[in-house]
Amino acid sequence: xxxxxxxxALTFLPLISALIIFLFSKNANNKQLFGxxxxxxxxxxxxxxxxxFGFDKVNANFQFTENISLIPEYGINYxxxxxxISLVMIxxxxxxxxxxxxxxxxxxxxxVKEYVIFFLLLESxxxxxxxxxxxxxxxxxxxxxxxxxFFIIGxxxxxxxxxxxxxxxxxxxxxxxxxxxxxxxxIATYKTADIATLKLILSQNNIEIQKWLWAAFFVxxxxxxxxxxxHTWLPDAHVQAPTAGSVILAGVLIKLGAYGFLxxxxxxxxxxxxxxxxxxxxxxxxxxxxxxxxxLMQEDVKKMIxxxxxxxxxxxxxxxxxxxxxGLHGAIMQMISHGLVSSALFLxxxxxxxxxxxxxxxxxGGLTHKMPYYAMLFMIFMLASVGLPGTSGFVGEFLTIxxxxxxxxxxxxxxxxxxxxxxxxxxxxxxxxxxxDIKNKKIESLKDVNIIEFSAxxxxxxxxxxxxxYPSLILRYLDSPVLAIINLK
Amino acid sequence: xxxxxxxxxxxxFLSALTILMIDVFFGKNLKNKNITLLSGSVIAIVASIxxxxxxxxxxxxxxxxxxxxxxxxxxxxxxxxxxxLLTLIISKxxxxxxxxxxxxxxxxxxxxxxxxxFLISSNDLLPFYLSLELQSLALYxxxxxxRKSSESSESGMKYFLLGSVSSGILLLGISFIYGFSGTTxxxxxFTIIQDSMNSDTIILNVGLALGLILVFTAILFKIxxxxxxxxxxxxxxxxxxxxxxxxxxxxxFTMVIVTVKIYFYIIHSMNGFDQIxxxxxxxxxxxxxxxxLKQNNIKRMLAYSGxxxxxxxxxxxxxxxxxxxxxxxxxxxxxxxxSIGSFAMLVLLINKRKDGSIDESNKEKYSIDSLSKISxxxxxxxxxxxxxxxxxxxxxxxxxxxxxxxxxxxxxxQELYYLAIIAVLxxxxxxxxxxxxxxxxxxxxxxxxxxxxxxxxxxxPLLILSIASIFNLTFIIFINPLIAVxxxxxx
Numbered sequence: 001x002x003x004x005x006x007x008x009a010l011t012f013l014p015l016i017s018a019l020i021i022f023l024f025s026k027n028a029n030n031k032q033l034f035g036x037x038x039x040x041x042x043x044x045x046x047x048x049x050x051x052x053f054g055f056d057k058v059n060a061n062f063q064f065t066e067n068i069s070l071i072p073e074y075g076i077n078y079x080x081x082x083x084x085i086s087l088v089m090i091x092x093x094x095x096x097x098x099x100x101x102x103x104x105x106x107x108x109x110x111x112v113k114e115y116v117i118f119f120l121l122l123e124s125x126x127x128x129x130x131x132x133x134x135x136x137x138x139x140x141x142x143x144x145x146x147x148x149x150f151f152i153i154g155x156x157x158x159x160x161x162x163x164x165x166x167x168x169x170x171x172x173x174x175x176x177x178x179x180x181x182x183x184x185x186x187i188a189t190y191k192t193a194d195i196a197t198l199k200l201i202l203s204q205n206n207i208e209i210q211k212w213l214w215a216a217f218f219v220x221x222x223x224x225x226x227x228x229x230x231h232t233w234l235p236d237a238h239v240q241a242p243t244a245g246s247v248i249l250a251g252v253l254i255k256l257g258a259y260g261f262l263x264x265x266x267x268x269x270x271x272x273x274x275x276x277x278x279x280x281x282x283x284x285x286x287x288x289x290x291x292x293x294x295x296l297m298q299e300d301v302k303k304m305i306x307x308x309x310x311x312x313x314x315x316x317x318x319x320x321x322x323x324x325x326x327g328l329h330g331a332i333m334q335m336i337s338h339g340l341v342s343s344a345l346f347l348x349x350x351x352x353x354x355x356x357x358x359x360x361x362x363x364x365g366g367l368t369h370k371m372p373y374y375a376m377l378f379m380i381f382m383l384a385s386v387g388l389p390g391t392s393g394f395v396g397e398f399l400t401i402x403x404x405x406x407x408x409x410x411x412x413x414x415x416x417x418x419x420x421x422x423x424x425x426x427x428x429x430x431x432x433x434x435x436x437d438i439k440n441k442k443i444e445s446l447k448d449v450n451i452i453e454f455s456a457x458x459x460x461x462x463x464x465x466x467x468x469x470y471p472s473l474i475l476r477y478l479d480s481p482v483l484a485i486i487n488l489k
Numbered sequence: 490x491x492x493x494x495x496x497x498x499x500x501x502f503l504s505a506l507t508i509l510m511i512d513v514f515f516g517k518n519l520k521n522k523n524i525t526l527l528s529g530s531v532i533a534i535v536a537s538i539x540x541x542x543x544x545x546x547x548x549x550x551x552x553x554x555x556x557x558x559x560x561x562x563x564x565x566x567x568x569x570x571x572x573x574l575l576t577l578i579i580s581k582x583x584x585x586x587x588x589x590x591x592x593x594x595x596x597x598x599x600x601x602x603x604x605x606x607f608l609i610s611s612n613d614l615l616p617f618y619l620s621l622e623l624q625s626l627a628l629y630x631x632x633x634x635x636r637k638s639s640e641s642s643e644s645g646m647k648y649f650l651l652g653s654v655s656s657g658i659l660l661l662g663i664s665f666i667y668g669f670s671g672t673t674x675x676x677x678x679f680t681i682i683q684d685s686m687n688s689d690t691i692i693l694n695v696g697l698a699l700g701l702i703l704v705f706t707a708i709l710f711k712i713x714x715x716x717x718x719x720x721x722x723x724x725x726x727x728x729x730x731x732x733x734x735x736x737x738x739x740x741x742f743t744m745v746i747v748t749v750k751i752y753f754y755i756i757h758s759m760n761g762f763d764q765i766x767x768x769x770x771x772x773x774x775x776x777x778x779x780x781x782l783k784q785n786n787i788k789r790m791l792a793y794s795g796x797x798x799x800x801x802x803x804x805x806x807x808x809x810x811x812x813x814x815x816x817x818x819x820x821x822x823x824x825x826x827x828s829i830g831s832f833a834m835l836v837l838l839i840n841k842r843k844d845g846s847i848d849e850s851n852k853e854k855y856s857i858d859s860l861s862k863i864s865x866x867x868x869x870x871x872x873x874x875x876x877x878x879x880x881x882x883x884x885x886x887x888x889x890x891x892x893x894x895x896x897x898x899x900x901x902x903q904e905l906y907y908l909a910i911i912a913v914l915x916x917x918x919x920x921x922x923x924x925x926x927x928x929x930x931x932x933x934x935x936x937x938x939x940x941x942x943x944x945x946x947x948x949x950p951l952l953i954l955s956i957a958s959i960f961n962l963t964f965i966i967f968i969n970p971l972i973a974v975x976x977x978x979x980x
Contacts, residue, residue: 071969074898114868140885147879150924154932162932166924173884173920176914181897184909188902 003344006054007064007080007131010047010090011124014040014097018120021113030112032104037116039099041123055087057476058482062133062196068462070136075192081133084477085262085332089130089255096122096251099456100244103347106452107354108156108245115156118148119244126252130259135183135193138263141175142256149245149253157240159275164233164240171233175223182216195263202268203488207275211343214272217265225255227280227317228287231310238306243350246302250309251343255335258316262332262485266323270488273323281411283406287314288418296425301352301359304429305345308385312338318415319400323489327403328482329346329475335378335398336474337384337467341393344381344460351453355446361429366438371448375434380461382430384468388421392467467483494544494551494558497537497566498606504533505599512592523584527577530595534574541567550612554674557612560978565607565746572739573602573824578949579833585635594634598735601627605743609750614663614673614704621659621711625652628740635729641841644727651720655710662703669906670695675754683758701756702765708751712744713792714799715772722780725792726855733788734832737795738825745802745821749814752806752854766807771911775802778919787835787855790922793830794881797919798824804912805896808903815975816895822893822971823880823961830877830957833950834870839943857929859940864931867942871930873958878927880961882920888964 017040025033056063062081070076082090099252101119108115125148128141146169154165186188187193190201202210223230234254238246266273288311293360314335319331351374352367353359368375386393387398397419438444449457492499493848508526511519519525541563548559576598584591604624611617633645644960667673670681682701685694710717725733756762777797785791798820805817840854864871880887893916900909945950 070965071972073972131894140890143885143890147884151928151931154928162928165928165932166921169924170917170921174914174917177917178910180894181901181906181909181913184894184897188898 002256005066005080006051007045007082008066008068009081009314010044010051010094011108011128011131013044013047013124014100014120015124018117018124021117021120022411025113027251028113028327030105030109032349033112034101037120038098038101040120041094041101043234043314044123044127045094045098048091051082051087052091055082055084055477057084058480060084060300062481065133073191074187074327075190075194076136076187077194078137079134079194080131080132080137083481084479085259085481086130088332088336088474088477089252089259090127092255092336093123093126093130093252096248096339096343098353099343099347099460100247102452103247103350103456104242104244107350111155114151118151119248119317122148122152122248126248126256129256132218133195135186135195135198135264137193138185138195139176139180142260145253145256146172146176149249152245153237153241156245158241159240160236164192164236165365167233168237171223171230175230178216179220182213197236199267199488203270207267210272211275214265214269217260217269218276221257221260221265222283222317224260225254225313225317226257226310227283228290228310229283229315231287231291234304234310235303238309238346239300239303243346243353246306246346247343250346251339254309255311255339258320258331258335261317261320262328266320267488273321274489277321277323277407280317284314284318284321285411285414285418287311287317288415289421289424292418292421292425296421296428298337298425299360301349301361301364301433303345303359303431304425305342305349308422308425309338309342311418312342312385314418315400315415316398318404318411319396322400322403323486324403324406325482326399326406329478330396330399330401330403332478332482333392333467333471333474334400337392337396338428339463340460340464340467341381341391344377344457344464345385347453347457347460348378348381351449351457352446356440356442361432363440364433364443365436365440366434366443367446368434369438370446373454374449377449377454377461378434379430380464381457382426383408384464386426387419390465390468392464392471392487394468395471492551493500493878494547494549495556497541497570498603498610500533500537500540501570501599501606502603504530505596505603508592508599509596516592522588523581526592526595527581530577530599531574533599534570534577538567538570541570552616553678555613555616556607556610558610560980561750562610564974564978565609565743568822568825569602569605569609569739569743572829573598573735573740575829575833575953576731576735576739576845579734579829579836579953581949582836582943582947583729587735590634594631594732595629597627597634598732598841601631601735602739605739608743608744612754614666614675618656618659618663622656624740625656625711628652628736628905631725631732631735632728634732635727638727640727641729642727644724647727648720648724651710655707655717658710659705660709662700662705662707665696665700667700669694669700679755679758682755684760686760698759701759701762703766705751705756708744708748709769712748712799712802713740713796714769714803715776715796716769718773718776718796718799720790721796722784722789725795726786726789730788730832730835730855733791734829734836737828737832741795741799741828742821742825745799745817748802748806749817752809753814757809763807763809766803766809767905767908770800770804770807770908773803774912774915778915781919781922782924785857787857787860787926790926791831792859794919794922795824795828797915798881800915801893801896801912802870804900804905804908807908808896808899808905810899810903811979812895812902813899814970814979816892816899818897818975819971820892823964825886826957826960827877827881827889830954830961831874831881833953833957834874834877835942836950837870837875837942837947837954838940841941853944854940857926858933860926860930861933862940863942867944868956870942873954875927875930876958876962878923880958882923883916884920886962886965888961891964891968 065081068078132138291310298304319327384393387393607620629649635641713721856921880889883893
C-alpha cells in the first residue's frame with residue numbers, strides 16, 4: 001500500500017474512465033453513461049478520503065510524492081505531491097464532481113456521452129493541477145482545464161453561450177501565457193521546475209527580479225480568481241454555463257487562482273508579495289464593495305450569485321496577502337466555505353431553473369408556500385454566504401478580516417462594511433424570491449425538491465454548518481503548510 | 490564511390506521518371522493504374538528511407554564540397570520522405586478524379602521532393618540555386634493541377650510569377666556574393682564573414698552583406714514569412730487540397746531546414762543580422778494572427794496561421810543559440826504533423842449536389858461553415874480535428890504547446906523578452922480562430938446540408954488524420970527521445 005501511486009490514480013482514474021466511455025459506449029443509454037461516470041467519481045472521492053487518513057498533518061513538505069523524469073535537461077519532472085492546502089482542495093473537488101454529475105441527470109438530456117466525458121476530463125485536470133509538485137506539470141494541467149470547460153459552457157450553455165465560452169477561454173489564456181513566459185524564464189535560468197527547490201532558490205532573489213515575475217504570475221491568477229478589474233468574464237461564464245458547469249466553476253476552478261497565489265506567488269516571491277500587498281488590498285476592497293453594489297442591482301439570480309462570488313474572492317485575496325497566520329487560514333477556510341456555499345447556491349438556482357426555465361428575480365415570489373424544504377436549504381446557504389456565525393462563511397470572513405486588520409486597519413474596516421452589503425443583497429434576494437404572494441401562476445404547480453436534490457443540498461448544508469461550528473476539522477490540516485509559507489517572509 | 494551517398498535522392502528522382510514512362514507505355518492497359526503507381530512510389534520512398542537509415546551517421550562531402558552528407562541532412566531527408574509518403578497516401582482520391590494526369594501528379598511531387606533533398610545537402614550556392622529551382626518548377630505545376638478550377642490556375646500563375654521574381658532576387662544575391670567574395674561555397678563564405686567580424690580593421694564588405702540579405706530574402710519568400718507572404722493564401726486556397734497539404738508539410742519543413750542551414754552555416758556570425766530576423770518574426774506573427782481572423786475559407790485561414798507559425802520559427806532563429814536550432818526543428822516537425830493531419834481532414838470533405846452528383850469546385854466546400862454538422866455525424870473525426878486545432882493553438886498537453894515552449898525557452902534565454910511577449914500574445918489571438926472552427930463543429934447547428942464527409946474507400950486520409958492527432962495528443966511520451974535525436978544530429 002505504501003508504494004501505491006495514489007495521486008496518479010486520483011488524477012488519471014477519471015481520464016481513463018472518460019477514455020473507456022469514449023471508446024466502448026456506442027449503444028449505452030444516458031442512465032448507463034451517468035452511472036459509469038458517477039461511479040468513477042465516487043471511487044475517486046473514496047480515494048481522496050483515504051488520503052485524509054494517510055496524511056501526516058505535522059509535515060509541511062510534499063507527501064505521497066511520485067517522481068518520473070520528463071525532460072531532464074531542464075529539470076522538468078512528472079512530480080506529484082500534496083500538502084495540507086492541496087489536500088483539502090482535492091477533497092473539495094472530488095466531493096463536488098459526483099454532486100455535479102448526479103444533479104445533471106435530470107437537466108442534461110442531449111449529448112450525454114460528451115457531457116460526462118468532459119466532466120471526467122475536467123476532474124482529472126483539476127486534481128492534476130492540485131497534486132502537481134512541478135511548475136510545468138502544474139501549468140499543463142492548469143491550462144488543459146480550459147478545454148473541457150470551453151466545451152461545457154459552449155455546448156450545454158444558455159442563449160449567449162458562444163460569447164461566454166470565448167470570453168472565458170481567451171481571457172484565461174491571456175493570463176496563462178504571461179504565467180508561461182515567467183515560468184519559462186525561471187526554467188531557463190535555474191534549470192529546474194521542482195516547486196520545493198524553486199521555493200528555496202527564488203525567494204532569495206533580489207526584489208527587482210521578484211517584482212517582474214510576481215506581476216506575470218499575478219495577472220494569470222488574478223484573472224482566474226477573478227479579481228477586480230479582471231472579473232468581467234465571470235458573470236458571463238456563470239450565467240451562460242449549465243448548472244453543473246457553474247457549480248464546478250465557482251466551487252473549484254476559480255479557487256485555482258487563489259491556490260496559485262498560495263503555492264507560487266507567496267513562497268516564490270515573498271518580498272515582492274509584501275511590496276505589492278497594498279495594491280492587492282486595494283483591488284480586493286474594490287472588488288468587495290464594488291461587486292456587492294453591482295450584485296444589488298442584478299435582475300438575474302445567477303448573475304447576482306456570480307457577482308457575490310467576486311466579492312467573496314476579494315476576502316480570499318485580502319487574507320492571502322495579509323501574509324500572516326490568521327489571514328492565510330481565513331483565506332483557505334473561505335476557499336472551502338465558498339466552494340461549498342456558492343456551489344450549493346448555484347445548485348439551488350438550477351433547481352428552480354429546471355422547473356421554471358427562468359432566472360429573473362421578478363418571475364419568482366412566494367416560493368416558500370410551495371417549496372418549504374427548498375426554502376429552508378436556500379436559507380442556510382444564503383446565511384452562510386452572508387457570513388452568519390455558526391456557518392463556515394463566518395469563519396473565513398472573520399479570520400481574513402482579523403488578518404488584514406493587523407496589516408492595514410482601514411482596509412479591514414472597509415471589508416467589514418462589505419460584509420454588510422453582502423447581507424443586503426442576499427437577504428433582499430431571498431425576500432423577493434421566497435416570500436410574498438405568489439404572482440407567477442407557474443409557481444402554483446411547482447413541486448418541492450426531489451430526493452436527489454434534497455440529499456445533495458442537505459449534505460452540503462450539513463457540512464457548511466459543521467465547518468462553521470468546528471472549523472478545526474479543516475484548519476488542523478493547514479497549520480504546518482501555512483507556517484511554512486509564513487516562515488519565508 | 491562518391492555517388493553512393495546520393496543514392497536516396499537518385500532513387501526518388503529516377504523512380505519519378507520511371508513512373509512517367511510506365512504511364513506513357515502501359516498506362517492504358519493497367520487496371521488499377523493509380524494503385525500501381527502509388528505503390529511503386531511508396532516502395533521507392535521506403536527504399537530511400539532505408540538507405541538513409543542504414544548510412545545514418547556518415548559524414549562526407551561530394552563533388553568538391555558542393556554537397557554535404559551528415560546526420561543533419563540525413564535526418565531532415567528522412568522526415569521529408571515520411572511527409573511525402575503521408576501526402577501521397579491522402580492523394581489517392583484526387584488521383585482518381587484526375588485520371589488522365591495522375592502519373593504526372595505523383596511524378597511531380599517526387600521530383601519536387603528530390604529537389605528538396607538535393608537542396609538540403611547542397612553546400613554551394615550553385616547547386617543550391619539549381620535544386621531550389623528543380624523543386625519550385627515542379628511546385629508551380631502542382632499548384633495549377635486542378636484544371637477544372639480557375640482558382641487553381643490563378644494560384645499556379647501567381648506562384649510562378651512571384652516565385653520567378655524571388656529566384657531573380659536569389660540569383661542577384663548570389664552574383665553579389667560571388668563578385669565580392671570570389672567564392673560560392675558555404676564554408677568559404679562563412680570563414681570570410683567570420684574573419685571580417687573578428688578583426689577590428691576590416692568591416693564586412695557592403696556588397697557581400699547585400700548579397701547575403703538578398704539570398705535570405707528569397708528564402709523568406711519560399712518559407713512564406715512576412716513581408717514576403719503574399720502568395721501563400723492564394724496558393725493554399727487555389728491548389729488542390731492534397732497539394733496544399735504537400736506545400737504545408739513537406740515543402741514548409743524543407744524550407745525551414747534550408748533556412749536553418751543558410752542562417753547557421755553562413756550568415757550566423759554576421760553582426761546585426763538578427764535584427765532583420767526579429768523584424769520578420771514580429772511581422773509574421775502579427776500578419777499571421779490578424780490575417781486569419783476574418784477568413785471564411787479554411788484553407789486560407791490555415792495559410793495565414795501557417796505564416797504565424799513561421800513567425801514563431803523565425804523568432805527561434807533570431808535567438809540563434811543551440812537550443813534554438815533544436816527548438817526550430819522540433820517546431821517544424823510538429824507543425825508539419827498538424828498540417829498534414831488537418832489537410833487530410835479537408836480531403837475527406839465532399840460537396841454533394843441535391844441530385845447526388847459531386848461538385849468538384851472548391852468554393853463552398855472549404856467555407857468554415859461546412860464543418861458545422863461534423864461533431865454529430867462523425868464525432869471521432871471532429872474530435873481528431875479538435876485535437877489538432879488545440880495543438881495549433883498551443884494548449885497543453887498537445888504537441889503544439891511543447892513546440893512553442895521550446896521556442897520561447899530559447900528566445901527568453903537570449904533575453905529577447907519583448908519578442909517572447911509578442912509571440913505569446915499573438916498566440917492568444919490566434920487561439921480565437923482555432924476555437925472558431927471548434928465552435929462551428931461543436932456548438933453550431935448545421936448550416937449547409939450538402940457537404941459531408943466521404944468515408945467510403947477513403948481510409949488513407951482517415952488513417953493520416955488519426956495518426957497525426959494521436960501523435961499530437963500523446964506527444965509528451967515522445968518528447969524526450971525526439972529531442973535527443975534532434976540534439977544528436979549536430980554531434
